[in-house]
Amino acid sequence: xxxxxxxxxxxxxxxxxxxxxxxxxxxxxxxxxxxxxxxxxxxxxxxxxxxxxxxxxxxxxxxxxxxxxxxxxxxxxxxxxxxxxxxxxxxxxxxxxxxxxxxxxxxxxxxxxxxxxxxxxxxxxxxxxxxxxxxxxxxxxxxxxxxxxxxxxxxxxxxxxxxxxxxxxxxxxxxxxxxxxxxxxxxxxxxxxxxxxxxxxxxxxxxxxxxxxxxxxxxxxxxxxxxxxxxxxxxxxxxxxxxxxxxxxxxxxxxxxxxxxxxxxxxxxxxxxxxxxxxxxxxxxxxxxxxxxxxxxxxxxxxxxxxxxxxxxxxxxxxxxxxxxxxxxxxxxxxxxxxxxxxxxxxxx
Amino acid sequence: xxxxxxxxxxxxxxxxxxxxxxxxxxxxxxxxxxxxxxxxxxxxxxxxxxxxxxxxxxxxxxxxxxxxxxxxxxxxxxxxxxxxxxxxxxxxxxxxxxxxxxxxxxxxxxxxxxxxxxxxxxxxxxxxxxxxxxxxxxxxxxxxxxxxxxxxxxxxxxxxxxxxxxxxxxxxxxxxxxxxxxxxxxxxxxxxxxxxxxxxxxxxxxxxxxxxxxxxxxxxxxxxxxxxxxxxxxxxxxxxxxxxxxxxxxxxxxxxxxxxxxxxxxxxxxxxxxxxxxxxxxxxxxxxxxxxxxxxxxxxxxxxxxxxxxxxxxxxxxxxxxxxxxxxxxxxxxxxxxxxxxxxxxxxxxxxxxxxxxxxxxxxxxxxxxxxxxxxxxxxxxxxxxxxxxxxxxxxxxxxxxxxxxxxxxxxxxxxxxxxxxxxxxxxxxxxxxxxxxxxxxxxxxxxxxxxxxxxxxxxxxxxxxxxxxxxxxxxxxxxxxxxxxxxxxxxxxxxxxxxxxxxxxxxxxxxxxxxxxxxxxxxxxxxxxxxxxxxxxxxxxxxxxxxxxxxxxxxxxxxxxxxx
Numbered sequence: 001x002x003x004x005x006x007x008x009x010x011x012x013x014x015x016x017x018x019x020x021x022x023x024x025x026x027x028x029x030x031x032x033x034x035x036x037x038x039x040x041x042x043x044x045x046x047x048x049x050x051x052x053x054x055x056x057x058x059x060x061x062x063x064x065x066x067x068x069x070x071x072x073x074x075x076x077x078x079x080x081x082x083x084x085x086x087x088x089x090x091x092x093x094x095x096x097x098x099x100x101x102x103x104x105x106x107x108x109x110x111x112x113x114x115x116x117x118x119x120x121x122x123x124x125x126x127x128x129x130x131x132x133x134x135x136x137x138x139x140x141x142x143x144x145x146x147x148x149x150x151x152x153x154x155x156x157x158x159x160x161x162x163x164x165x166x167x168x169x170x171x172x173x174x175x176x177x178x179x180x181x182x183x184x185x186x187x188x189x190x191x192x193x194x195x196x197x198x199x200x201x202x203x204x205x206x207x208x209x210x211x212x213x214x215x216x217x218x219x220x221x222x223x224x225x226x227x228x229x230x231x232x233x234x235x236x237x238x239x240x241x242x243x244x245x246x247x248x249x250x251x252x253x254x255x256x257x258x259x260x261x262x263x264x265x266x267x268x269x270x271x272x273x274x275x276x277x278x279x280x281x282x283x284x285x286x287x288x289x290x291x292x293x294x295x296x297x298x299x300x301x302x303x304x305x306x307x308x309x310x311x312x313x314x315x316x317x318x319x320x321x322x323x324x325x326x327x328x329x330x331x332x333x334x335x336x337x338x339x340x341x342x343x344x345x346x347x348x349x
Numbered sequence: 350x351x352x353x354x355x356x357x358x359x360x361x362x363x364x365x366x367x368x369x370x371x372x373x374x375x376x377x378x379x380x381x382x383x384x385x386x387x388x389x390x391x392x393x394x395x396x397x398x399x400x401x402x403x404x405x406x407x408x409x410x411x412x413x414x415x416x417x418x419x420x421x422x423x424x425x426x427x428x429x430x431x432x433x434x435x436x437x438x439x440x441x442x443x444x445x446x447x448x449x450x451x452x453x454x455x456x457x458x459x460x461x462x463x464x465x466x467x468x469x470x471x472x473x474x475x476x477x478x479x480x481x482x483x484x485x486x487x488x489x490x491x492x493x494x495x496x497x498x499x500x501x502x503x504x505x506x507x508x509x510x511x512x513x514x515x516x517x518x519x520x521x522x523x524x525x526x527x528x529x530x531x532x533x534x535x536x537x538x539x540x541x542x543x544x545x546x547x548x549x550x551x552x553x554x555x556x557x558x559x560x561x562x563x564x565x566x567x568x569x570x571x572x573x574x575x576x577x578x579x580x581x582x583x584x585x586x587x588x589x590x591x592x593x594x595x596x597x598x599x600x601x602x603x604x605x606x607x608x609x610x611x612x613x614x615x616x617x618x619x620x621x622x623x624x625x626x627x628x629x630x631x632x633x634x635x636x637x638x639x640x641x642x643x644x645x646x647x648x649x650x651x652x653x654x655x656x657x658x659x660x661x662x663x664x665x666x667x668x669x670x671x672x673x674x675x676x677x678x679x680x681x682x683x684x685x686x687x688x689x690x691x692x693x694x695x696x697x698x699x700x701x702x703x704x705x706x707x708x709x710x711x712x713x714x715x716x717x718x719x720x721x722x723x724x725x726x727x728x729x730x731x732x733x734x735x736x737x738x739x740x741x742x743x744x745x746x747x748x749x750x751x752x753x754x755x756x757x758x759x760x761x762x763x764x765x766x767x768x769x770x771x772x773x774x775x776x777x778x779x780x781x782x783x784x785x786x787x788x789x790x791x792x793x794x795x796x797x798x799x800x801x802x803x804x805x806x807x808x809x810x811x812x813x814x815x816x817x818x819x820x821x822x823x824x825x826x827x828x829x830x831x832x833x834x835x836x837x838x839x840x841x842x843x844x845x846x847x848x849x850x851x852x853x854x855x856x857x858x859x860x861x862x863x864x865x866x867x868x869x870x871x872x873x874x875x876x877x878x879x880x881x882x883x884x885x886x887x888x889x890x891x892x893x894x895x896x897x898x899x900x901x902x903x904x905x906x907x908x909x910x911x912x913x914x
Binding site for chain 2: 052055056057058060061065073076077089104107108109110111113114117118120121122124125126127128129131132133136149150224225227228231232234235238239277300301303304305307308310311314318324326
């Protein structure tokens with residue numbers, strides 16, 4: 001379907017102009033948010049590889065939820081969204097959360113997933129309580145903390161960007177310097193320990209870096225879907241290659257791609273998106289669904305859009321990956337069957 | 350560092366200024382009377398019913414290691430509800446059933462498909478599936494907000510407060526909110542399922558292979574569990590929201606798991622904590638004017654914190670306390686045994702605290718404290734005399750000290766004889782384990798070693814008399830070669846692990862033709878062969894099997910008081 005073609009002319013030209021404005025990067029705020037998405041792609045994409053290889057996917061999810069009370073407390077310091085205080089608060093609660101997860105695991109017979117589920121929901125519950133306290137207060141009502149649920153990348157300010165850049169630099173430096181240790185211990189913790197590597201310390205180092213990456217991502221993708229930015233690009237990369245450096249590179253690429261395209265989609269105005277929706281709905285509408293009343297009132301939040309784009313890249317890789325793709329494997333089996341049949345025919349002649 | 354402290358204090362102060370003052374009447378009692386009553390009842394019972402259903406399912410999820418699935422389904426349910434609302438155009442019961450089916454099937458089959466088709470592990474597969482489906486749900490919802498009567502944030506933390514104002518239907522003339530009714534029916538169904546399949550659920554949760562081999566079809570059970578989970582999450586969704594359902598699925602069962610080892614009790618505790626979270630959460634939320642569902646989950650996690658610290662067996666503080674008690678006991682027992690070693694026993698000269706401290710290499714202050722505590726316990730008596738007097742064991746203390754000494758030496762004998770450790774290496778472990786062995790274990794050790802008279806270092810092992818009021822009466826098996834005594838009785842219940850009366854052997858004793866009061870001498874002990882040989886005064890020589898020797902009571906009073914002391 002040629003969407004712009006079927007769009008009403010007015011919407012179509014608006015769509016084109018909005019796209020042009022985004023991709024020319026003339027707008028300062030677009031430049032800021034795009035740069036931020038790129039940096040987040042670098043930090044989350046690279047750390048995600050180790051998180052996925054170590055089967056710690058739930059950690060991203062629980063730390064992601066655990067920053068909410070920190071963000072609220074950080075907001076309460078100045079009663080404004082001061083990036084530094086939000087960062088401090090978020091880092092503090094993320095640290096406490098990861099320490100708590102470790103404490104629960106060491107001192108009870110509860111499995112790790114239960115410990116993380118507990119911390120995740122407990123912190124989120126407290127976060128919601130704080131949030132409603134803030135919203136009840138005259139100073140906090142218009143604070144706009146709600147956008148931390150699903151993210152609003154367009155709201156990233158120049159100050160935020162400085163912070164993101166600084167933290168990303170720390171993360172990249174950390175990953176580069178300890179790459180060998182991280183790699184060995186991610187594939188085989190026992191082997192790493194037998195080499196004399198401090199596996200426990202490496203684990204906590206990775207946790208700390210992941211916590212930082214999560215904290216700088218909340219503004220862009222929100223606390224609820226944060227874990228996808230860590231897991232999905234890395235898992236996609238894992239489908240495409242066996243080499244860790246290449247996996248990290250691909251993962252960063254996917255994360256940054258999804259981030260910027262997601263930013264683009266969520267920066268489109270509601271009219272343009274509604275135009276698209278109309279097209280889709282008139283197509284599907286024939287199958288008896290009465291949806292025509294549906295309308296977006298505002299642009300969608302960034303988080304879900306980015307996550308869906310990531311999901312699409314993952315799905316594509318799952319099906320078409322040159323080595324491990326479902327379709328590729330099927331195709332190869334067909335070829336083999338054909339070759340075998342040809343061989344049999346050749347033999348029977 | 351100080352500025353950080355000041356900052357934390359500032360933030361906490363700012364937060365505390367936001368807290369309204371708590372008034373028991375206004376925030377608790379008044380909610381249960383008059384016009385506020387219906388609201389309170391419906392909100393609390395909705396929260397309680399959701400918590401109950403989640404608690405029951407959560408117990409099995411936790412035991413089967415499936416907590417992550419609960420997390421996933423509680424997120425993906427949003428998509429299910431939105432799609433169902435799209436297809437049926439309503440948010441009624443039928444549409445919710447459809448939503449549950451979509452959610453459960455879609456989530457699990459996608460996770461399985463990804464795992465099956467690639468090398469992505471379960472945790473990452475689950476993470477990818479639920480974030481993607483949730484994102485899709487949020488986006489659909491933001492385009493359909495007007496139709497589904499939901500908005501994305503509502504989906505995150507629910508609206509427990511709106512339960513009383515929701516659509517109602519009349520039951521026996523009372524208007525009951527439909528959502529509460531729905532959840533009530535679901536809880537009844539779950540309860541029925543729980544009772545009907547309890548055995549299957551129990552076995553499947555703890556030992557899948559056993560369940561399989563018993564023909565219990567664990568796959569079917571898990572499928573049923575999944576269906577129940579989807580239904581519960583859908584029913585709970587509008588009131589508690591996605592993320593908080595996870596809290597109710599995980600927190601009360603995890604708390605219960607710290608309280609008990611038994612599944613029925615775990616279910617009961619989880620229900621208790623769930624309902625208590627609803628009740629307390631509601632009042633706290635009303636007091637702070639904050640979200641009810643969020644508070645409920647925070648309270649549930651608060652119960653967990655309490656259990657984590659104070660649960661009788663698993664609690665961190667409880668364990669520390671037990672360690673402390675053990676340490677104190679060890680200190681007490683060490684001093685008692687030291688006194689025994691120094692010969693400060695009843696009727697003997699006491700030792701001064703200084704000597705006690707020096708010979709045990711302990712600080713005098715510590716020894717003084719312990720001695721004081723032991724005097725309170727009646728283990729030690731103070732004797733005035735020349736040079737400031739001193740302390741010695743009381744009869745009670747002597748008994749304890751002997752038991753310890755016995756455990757210590759028997760353990761050493763066991764390590765040397767049965768484990769084959771060199772005799773100069775066994776002291777340190779015996780020093781620790783003497784405090785941990787109970788009487789029954791010591792009796793078993795003694796029996797297994799053939800009731801030895803001396804330890805590997807050649808020191809005598811104290812014997813324990815049959816009863817405290819007859820200190821010279823022992824079982825025949827406890828006597829060493831050369832000892833003499835008088836036969837005084839027969840008891841199947843001597844302090845020995847083999848206490849069951851054994852009729853054939855009792856007959857055998859009669860066959861030995863002992864006479865009460867007859868004197869004898871032990872001439873041979875064949876521990877490996879299990880035979881004790883004695884000669885009677887009239888020259889008869891009798892072989893007694895070990896089991897029998899454990900049951901024959903003898904009095905050694907007429908001779909040297911034995912190896913005791």
